[in-house]
Amino acid sequence: MSVNIFTDKSHKPTEQDLSENLGPSYKLWKEIKKSLSDEYGQLVEEWKYYGQKYGWSLKLFYKKRNLFFFTVYGKYFRMGFTFGDKAVSAIEKSDLPKSIIEELKNAKKYVEGRGIRIEVKRQSDVKNIIKLVGFKINN
Numbered sequence: 001m002s003v004n005i006f007t008d009k010s011h012k013p014t015e016q017d018l019s020e021n022l023g024p025s026y027k028l029w030k031e032i033k034k035s036l037s038d039e040y041g042q043l044v045e046e047w048k049y050y051g052q053k054y055g056w057s058l059k060l061f062y063k064k065r066n067l068f069f070f071t072v073y074g075k076y077f078r079m080g081f082t083f084g085d086k087a088v089s090a091i092e093k094s095d096l097p098k099s100i101i102e103e104l105k106n107a108k109k110y111v112e113g114r115g116i117r118i119e120v121k122r123q124s125d126v127k128n129i130i131k132l133v134g135f136k137i138n139n
């Protein structure tokens with residue numbers, strides 16, 4: 001099981017912490033942020049501590065709307081999304097990988113929507129994340 005590496009409540013992660021811990025994956029994170037900023041304008045970041053077991057996660061907002069959670073697991077990171085029915089329907093008809101679509105379709109439905117977590121380790125993951133954010137914003 002993967003574990004969030006940022007569990008010290010007294011130390012909110014910094015850009016330097018991300019760079020040092022993510023290694024080559026840090027470049028992927030920067031690319032995601034730049035692409036989203038270029039497309040949608042200013043995004044708001046908020047680090048939040050969820051306890052010793054879960055540690056720190058970064059929430060990214062667009063116009064007060066929570067887009068995703070970003071959590072660091074060593075040399076890669078994971079992004080968690082929650083999608084409402086309209087976005088799920090649009091994603092099901094998209095060209096995203098079947099594995100992502102199936103995971104989302106099979107996710108338990110909560111009041112706030114269906115959740116999915118994507119591990120980001122390679123360039124192809126970046127493209128999928130950017131598409132998912134687009135569905136989140138536009139649906």
